[in-house]
Amino acid sequence: MVKNNLGHAAFCAIVTVIISFPILGLNLEARGVNITLTGASTSTYVAILVAAATVFVFQTFRDSLMGLLRKAPKLNPISRKQPMERSRRVKLESWIITGIVIFALFWPFFVSRGSVDLATLVLIYIMLALGLNVVVGLAGLLDLGYVAFYAVGAYTFALLSEYMNISFWMALPIGALLAGITGMILGFPVLRLRGDYLAIVTLGFGEIIRILLNNWTSLTGGPNGIGGIPDPTLFGMEFGRRVKVEGNTSFHETFGIAYSGEHKVIFLYLIALVLAVITALIIRRFMRMPVGRAWEALREDEIAARSLGLSRTAVKLSAFTIGAFFAGFAGTVFASKQGFISPESFVFLESAIILAIVVLGGMGSQLGVILAAIAVTILPELAREFSEYRMLIFGAAMVLMMVWRPQGLLPMRRTHIKLNRQE
Amino acid sequence: MLEVQNLSMRFGGLLAVDQVSLDVQEQEIVSIIGPNGAGKTTVFNCMSGFYKPTGGKIIFKGKEIQGRPDYKISRLGMVRTFQHVRLFTRLSVVENLLVAQHRHLNTNMLAGLIGTRNYREREQRALDRAAYWLERVGLLELANRDAGNLAYGQQRRLEIARCMVTEPSLLMLDEPAAGLNPAETKELNQLIVSLKEAYNVSVVLIEHDMSLVMDISDRINVISQGCPLASGTPEEIRQNDDVIKAYLGEA
Numbered sequence: 126m127v128k129n130n131l132g133h134a135a136f137c138a139i140v141t142v143i144i145s146f147p148i149l150g151l152n153l154e155a156r157g158v159n160i161t162l163t164g165a166s167t168s169t170y171v172a173i174l175v176a177a178a179t180v181f182v183f184q185t186f187r188d189s190l191m192g193l194l195r196k197a198p199k200l201n202p203i204s205r206k207q208p209m210e211r212s213r214r215v216k217l218e219s220w221i222i223t224g225i226v227i228f229a230l231f232w233p234f235f236v237s238r239g240s241v242d243l244a245t246l247v248l249i250y251i252m253l254a255l256g257l258n259v260v261v262g263l264a265g266l267l268d269l270g271y272v273a274f275y276a277v278g279a280y281t282f283a284l285l286s287e288y289m290n291i292s293f294w295m296a297l298p299i300g301a302l303l304a305g306i307t308g309m310i311l312g313f314p315v316l317r318l319r320g321d322y323l324a325i326v327t328l329g330f331g332e333i334i335r336i337l338l339n340n341w342t343s344l345t346g347g348p349n350g351i352g353g354i355p356d357p358t359l360f361g362m363e364f365g366r367r368v369k370v371e372g373n374t375s376f377h378e379t380f381g382i383a384y385s386g387e388h389k390v391i392f393l394y395l396i397a398l399v400l401a402v403i404t405a406l407i408i409r410r411f412m413r414m415p416v417g418r419a420w421e422a423l424r425e426d427e428i429a430a431r432s433l434g435l436s437r438t439a440v441k442l443s444a445f446t447i448g449a450f451f452a453g454f455a456g457t458v459f460a461s462k463q464g465f466i467s468p469e470s471f472v473f474l475e476s477a478i479i480l481a482i483v484v485l486g487g488m489g490s491q492l493g494v495i496l497a498a499i500a501v502t503i504l505p506e507l508a509r510e511f512s513e514y515r516m517l518i519f520g521a522a523m524v525l526m527m528v529w530r531p532q533g534l535l536p537m538r539r540t541h542i543k544l545n546r547q548e
Numbered sequence: 549m550l551e552v553q554n555l556s557m558r559f560g561g562l563l564a565v566d567q568v569s570l571d572v573q574e575q576e577i578v579s580i581i582g583p584n585g586a587g588k589t590t591v592f593n594c595m596s597g598f599y600k601p602t603g604g605k606i607i608f609k610g611k612e613i614q615g616r617p618d619y620k621i622s623r624l625g626m627v628r629t630f631q632h633v634r635l636f637t638r639l640s641v642v643e644n645l646l647v648a649q650h651r652h653l654n655t656n657m658l659a660g661l662i663g664t665r666n667y668r669e670r671e672q673r674a675l676d677r678a679a680y681w682l683e684r685v686g687l688l689e690l691a692n693r694d695a696g697n698l699a700y701g702q703q704r705r706l707e708i709a710r711c712m713v714t715e716p717s718l719l720m721l722d723e724p725a726a727g728l729n730p731a732e733t734k735e736l737n738q739l740i741v742s743l744k745e746a747y748n749v750s751v752v753l754i755e756h757d758m759s760l761v762m763d764i765s766d767r768i769n770v771i772s773q774g775c776p777l778a779s780g781t782p783e784e785i786r787q788n789d790d791v792i793k794a795y796l797g798e799a
Contacts, residue, residue, distance in 0.1 A: 407661065414660035415646075415653045418639070422647040425636035432596060432630075433648045433714060434622040443657075539640045541692050547680035 134184035256451030265424025270331025278456020304453025350467025487533025556603035637696030
């Protein structure tokens with residue numbers, strides 16, 4: 126076995142040297158106007174050789190090493206236990222979720238402003254991921270341009286407030302509806318497409334929207350973006366130090382408490398929390414309704430679904446529209462949170478991250494998607510100390526995840542349906 | 549109730565179906581047989597709307613339906629099964645049956661979100677119908693299993709149940725006995741006959757299992773290389789020289 130691997134191991138070691146030497150071993154140095162090529166220090170060369178040797182040794186003894194790894198005891202001590210009874214599990218799950226929501230309601234009053242701000246971002250991602258979960262996880266339509274609907278929601282609010290002085294609460298439904306309509310319009314041309322082709326076309330749509338926002342300078346301000354987006358108000362009470370809109374009162378004066386910048390942050394967090402919970406509940410309901418079952422049927426077998434009288438057009442468009450609708454929701458909250466938006470915030474990477482959340486969480490599984498949204502948003506923040514390596518760690522975590530648990534954190538479970546015997 | 553007149557289907561230079569005619573009366577089992585590649589499934593695909601026939605007429609309940617989209621044809625009460633079972637494998641057994649009843653349900657999203665009375669009643673009726681048919685095909689105990697985890701014979705029966713919950717008037721079965729053992733084939737035989745007698749359904753059947761075909765068919769149409777070869781009662785077909793030649797080769 127070891128003998129067979131020698132050739133392969135030598136090849137891997139050489140590739141390691143070829144890849145790492147130009148990157149690490151050669152430096153470009155600018156001296157005045159000239160650029161010269163200099164070698165790196167001896168320690169770097171030694172490190173490259175050590176790395177190549179490590180690769181060589183690992184590849185040579187790969188089989189026995191991997192064998193050992195497989196024999197290692199299972200990390201999960203409860204994996205051998207019997208699964209819980211269904212009715213008990215469902216009850217326990219709903220109690221835990223209620224507990225978490227209640228905890229989330231009071232949590233911001235005891236932590237720092239930075240954490241609350243991050244948590245708001247997490248909630249926005251949860252909304253986005255739950256929406257995309259409808260399109261990708263349930264309806265099986267791979268959408269790589271989802272961020273476009275997020276942008277529509279955010280820009281709707283920004284433009285409405287800039288040109289027509291419309292408040293957050295008015296803009297929220299308008300933004301979501303406009304995003305939904307955009308979703309429906311973009312859905313039409315891609316009805317016949319599946320899989321890779323659909324992915325490419327939606328990717329194109331995402332870019333079109335972003336480039337449009339970037340170049341329509343007269344309306345959107347182009348790359349400069351739009352600033353001065355107002356904060357949400359609570360029954361006409363503003364959270365700023367001074368009241369900006371005539372007729373409004375300020376929050377701290379009404380309640381006779383000292384002004385604090387934290388009020389606004391916490392209020393935004395609570396709005397995001399409520400909207401995220403509403404999103405989750407509505408989509409959960411959809412999943413058990415005829416439309417949700419139709420989405421999944423179309424994902425499983427389009428031909429069979431049509432032969433049973435499901436209209437492909439109606440089912441696909443409803444998935445696109447509802448997914449986009451919730452992205453619009455999230456976009457409006459995002460615009461309000463940032464106070465300033467530009468096309469920079471709606472690049473393809475955003476779509477990719479939201480998609481990664483859905484895949485990591487487990488396609489179709491709401492709880493999984495929520496967990497993944499928390500993990501994907503918070504992990505890079507926690508890994509901030511590793512600064513430049515944090516994206517590397519993030520990437521490695523994803524690769525490992527897909528190797529060991531391709532079905533996602535919490536795969537979707539089918540709801541149990543009770544039937545009565547018929548005579 | 550169904551009349552197919554001079555149906556033709558051309559794929560480029562290939563004339564897959566040439567001037568095939570058949571008709572189905574109420575409560576009748578009509579079989580289509582023929583050697584492999586004769587164009588039987590193509591006829592099915594034209595009838596169920598997957599293909600737009602290039603010639604001929606298909607009249608169902610007095611309406612010309614050739615060229616209509618598949619989902620509209622199935623809503624008229626003409627549903628089919630597939631040669632290779634096509635279940636929604638990652639949905640549970642009962643969900644498969646609920647999807648099939650989509651058009652009997654209240655699909656208004658607002659009604660569903662609020663849970664109006666009409667919505668709940670229709671949903672319950674669909675569940676009851678699903679339970680009835682699962683009991684009928686012996687799958688009630690497996691209602692919450694993933695459809696993909698069923699044994700092959702069970703998947704075949706589920707596919708028929710999935711058609712029946714749509715309350716069709718015409719059922720098209722494409723090789724329902726393929727891959728079944730003799731005992732299962734016998735059960736299938738009884739099931740199809742009972743569908744006709746108890747539920748007032750007409751059946752069009754494509755099948756290679758001759759004992760099944762001869763046993764349950766009221767009439768048989770033979771197709772060979774896309775052309776109609778013979779039609780008649782099982783007895784007539786059994787004695788038809790052309791049919792014997794097509795199946796056994798010329799002596």
